[in-house]
Amino acid sequence: xxxxxxxxxxxxxxPEVYERLDxxxxxxxxxxxxxxxxxxxxxxxxLLGGMFKKAYGQSTAQIIAVLNFALTLEYLESExxxxxxxxxxLIAAADLPGFTTVRDHEVAHVALLRSxxxxxxxxxVTFTLANFDYTAGNGSMAGPYATVFxxxxxxLAVSQAFExxxxxxxxxxxxxxxxxxxxxxxxxxxxxxxxRHAAYVRYIRQKRGATANKPWITGNDAGGIPGVAAVxxxxxNTTQAGVSIVGIGGQSIFTNAATEAFDEPLTQAxxxxxxxxxxx
Amino acid sequence: MELIKKKNAFxxxxxxxxxxxxxxxxxxxxxxxxxxxxxxxxxxxCSKDDDDDNGVNLGSGDTGILNYAYALEQxxxxxxxxxxTSQYSGITAAETSYLTDIRDHEIAHREFFKAALGAxxxxxxxxxxSSVNFSSRASVLGTAKTFExxxxxxxxxxxxxxxxxxxxxxxxxxxxxxxRHAALIRELLATNSFAASDVVDANGLDKARTPGEVxxxxxxxxxxxxxxxxxxxx
Numbered sequence: 430x431x432x433x434x435x436x437x438x439x440x441x442x443x444p445e446v447y448e449r450l451d452x453x454x455x456x457x458x459x460x461x462x463x464x465x466x467x468x469x470x471x472x473x474x475x476l477l478g479g480m481f482k483k484a485y486g487q488s489t490a491q492i493i494a495v496l497n498f499a500l501t502l503e504y505l506e507s508e509x510x511x512x513x514x515x516x517x518x519l520i521a522a523a524d525l526p527g528f529t530t531v532r533d534h535e536v537a538h539v540a541l542l543r544s545x546x547x548x549x550x551x552x553x554v555t556f557t558l559a560n561f562d563y564t565a566g567n568g569s570m571a572g573p574y575a576t577v578f579x580x581x582x583x584x585l586a587v588s589q590a591f592e593x594x595x596x597x598x599x600x601x602x603x604x605x606x607x608x609x610x611x612x613x614x615x616x617x618x619x620x621x622x623x624x625r626h627a628a629y630v631r632y633i634r635q636k637r638g639a640t641a642n643k644p645w646i647t648g649n650d651a652g653g654i655p656g657v658a659a660v661x662x663x664x665x666n667t668t669q670a671g672v673s674i675v676g677i678g679g680q681s682i683f684t685n686a687a688t689e690a691f692d693e694p695l696t697q698a699x700x701x702x703x704x705x706x707x708x709x
Numbered sequence: 710m711e712l713i714k715k716k717n718a719f720x721x722x723x724x725x726x727x728x729x730x731x732x733x734x735x736x737x738x739x740x741x742x743x744x745x746x747x748x749x750x751x752x753x754x755c756s757k758d759d760d761d762d763n764g765v766n767l768g769s770g771d772t773g774i775l776n777y778a779y780a781l782e783q784x785x786x787x788x789x790x791x792x793x794t795s796q797y798s799g800i801t802a803a804e805t806s807y808l809t810d811i812r813d814h815e816i817a818h819r820e821f822f823k824a825a826l827g828a829x830x831x832x833x834x835x836x837x838x839s840s841v842n843f844s845s846r847a848s849v850l851g852t853a854k855t856f857e858x859x860x861x862x863x864x865x866x867x868x869x870x871x872x873x874x875x876x877x878x879x880x881x882x883x884x885x886x887x888x889r890h891a892a893l894i895r896e897l898l899a900t901n902s903f904a905a906s907d908v909v910d911a912n913g914l915d916k917a918r919t920p921g922e923v924x925x926x927x928x929x930x931x932x933x934x935x936x937x938x939x940x941x942x943x
Contacts, residue, residue, distance in 0.1 A: 527901035534904065537913035600881040604874035610943065617865045618914035620881065624888035625904040625915070631889075632896055632903075643810065644893040645886060670825055670879055678820035686813035690821075691882040 487608045493551035495605050498697055499616070500542040502598055504556035505704060506591050507535035509563055513588075516578050524633060531588075531626050538619055545612065563587060565656070565706040572706060573656050585634050586654040592627035593646065594660050594695070594703050599623060601694035624692070645689040659703050663693045764934030765831050771876050773940045774867050776831045777920050778880065779822035781863055784930055785856050786815040787836045792853070795843045804897065811853075811890050818883055825879075835932040850898050857891035858908050858916070859926055860884075865917035870941045888915070 487495075510532035513519055520528050543553040565587075566572025576583045599620035606613040628644035634652060635642045642652035649661040667674050667687040674687035682690075695703075767776040789812035796805065823830050842848035864884035871877045892903035899905075909915055918926075920937050 523900065527903065530901065530904060534909060534913035537911065541912050541914070596885050600878070600885065603868065603877050603881050607871075607874055607877060610869040614865065614869050614917050615914065617868045617881070617884070618917055621861050621865055621884055621888040621915040622904055622909055622913055624885035625892040625909070628889035628892035629896065629903040632893060644807075645810070645814070645889045669821055669882065670875065672821055672824045674817050674821060677817060677824060680816050680820055682813055682817045682820070686810065687817060689810065690814040690817035690886055692885040693882065694878065 487605055489549055489551075492606060492609055492612060493546055493549050495602050496542055496546050496549075496612070497551070497554050498700075499599065499602065499619075500539065500546065500554055501556065501708075502595055502700070502704065503535055503538040503542060504554075505561060505707060506595065507532065507539050508556065508558045508561055509587070509591065510535055512558060512563075512578060513584055519578060519581055519584060521581060527629055527633075531629070534622055534626070538622075541615065541619075545615065549612075560709055561707055562709050563707060567706050568709040582634075582637065585630060585637070586652075586657075589627065589630045589634060589642075589652060590654060590657045590660050590703075592623055592630055594700060595623040596620060596627055596692060597660075597695040598697075598700040600692060601696055601700070643689070646692065647685050648688050657703075659699065662699075663695075664688060666691065666693055763938070764936035765834070766936045766938075767831060767940060768829060769939040770941060771871050771873050772826065772829050773937075774870050774920075775822060775826055775876065776829070777867065777924075777937065777940060778864070778883070779819065779826060779831060780834060780931070780935060781860055781923070781927065782815055782818040782822055783834045784836055784927060785860060786812070786819040788838065788841075788852065788856060788930075789815055791838060791841075791843060792849055797844055797846045797849050799846060807893060807897070808853075811893075814886055814890070832933075834935075837930055837932045840929065847898075850894055853894045854891065854898060855926075857887055857894055859918075859923060860887040861891055861908075862916035862918040863920070863923040865915055866919050866923070870920075870943070 514532050546553040562568050563577045564572035564575045574583050574587050577587050631644045639653045646664045649665040651657050651661050767773045793812050841852050864880050895902045920940050
């Protein structure tokens with residue numbers, strides 16, 4: 430198959446293929462116009478591959494931007510758990526090994542993302558504890574979660590909001606990494622670890638009295654945590670890829686299960702708005 | 710070149726949707742004859758791919774990967790249906806509630822893939838849980854842990870094999886729920902093991918397995934032979 434046929438085929442499903450090919454548009458016109466099909470047959474496949482990668486893939490700069498966004502969230506989490514685990518008497522003794530594991534994962538994610546960004550030729554962002562206000566006070570240190578490091582329940586509430594937000598944030602960015610198999614796979618591997626963390630924290634909170642707060646997200650229920658409606662907005666979705674999940678296939682799948690069975694993504698802008706009060 | 714191959718598979722997939730079921734049966738030479746009958750399973754759906762002695766063909770491209778996910782969801786749903794039907798001795802009310810939720814999630818996943826794949830969906834698979842003691846908590850939860858961790862690693866490894874961002878998003882929506890199941894099951898078995906070092910490495914990464922690795926691990930539980938030879942590999 431020569432390039433002209435390939436582009437014609439793609440045009441059937443993607444009428445904008447010529448637009449996507451962007452700056453090469455004129456060259457392509459000439460090429461398919463009078464350079465002729467004979468020449469097309471001789472076009473090196475390596476050049477062809479590069480053309481499509483640029484048209485459908487993401488630039489390295491875009492991938493680095495996504496990774497720096499993820500790195501910001503990982504710093505928010507890692508500094509949170511470093512301080513939480515180091516604060517004597519905050520975390521119940523029985524749960525301390527679990528939160529130590531969570532801390533270690535978030536610290537590892539920071540290191541992995543930093544090295545990946547550097548390897549791609551980018552500059553990783555850097556944050557320290559001083560950059561964050563875990564009371565969500567925008568630097569006042571007196572926000573709605575003022576007791577975050579003195580009350581275990583407040584700590585758990587903020588933890589759950591961070592983890593569920595993290596899951597949604599990575600999910601929302603996966604498509605922006607689809608052109609890079611290695612980076613995409615690593616992001617997915619982090620994504621599911623964040624979901625394990627979220628389930629763990631939710632499970633602990635359920636046992637401590639938030640009885641409707643299951644390891645999975647039911648509807649857009651915020652689990653009794655004040656001020657986090659945006660973290661769960663959209664989770665009540667019951668239609669996936671145009672398929673209605675309630676009662677699907679004649680099965681007794683009710684609304685709650687239909688919402689729980691699928692987690693939903695958030696855009697970068699939505700995530701940024703959620704974490705903004707925590708970043709000074 | 711890989712991208713072009715994927716693009717062609719993508720085009721094939723959409724072209725095939727326009728082929729009526731009747732025509733499909735004629736073209737595939739299956740009209741009037743059932744495909745592979747395994748055990749007592751009555752086949753209720755047809756696949757666009759020929760199912761021959763090489764097993765149920767998952768197909769190629771994104772369709773193949775979605776059928777691969779459909780196969781795993783069939784396995785999980787069948788398992789939890791059995792768990793709730795014959796509950797282990799000493800099961801608590803909380804455990805019944807969790808396992809019922811998980812059963813419903815897996816049925817929803819199974820039915821979603823069946824509906825989304827339409828005529829391209831593989832048949833209902835015959836499963837084999839003879840190695841599971843459904844009256845034993847340790848056996849049931851141990852098997853659940855195996856399935857959930859396996860499912861997470863399957864989706865993590867399959868993400869890069871998808872070419873359509875919409876399919877990747879769907880896989881992402883499901884895998885985090887599987888990870889939530891995995892974490893809960895692990896907590897029921899051993900406190901603070903939700904993301905232990907046997908599943909999450911020193912870089913804080915969950916496992917990612919290839920379809921070949923996953924299907925080999927699932928094989929003891931699936932009687933129906935599965936042909937994954939047309940799945941994309943990169």
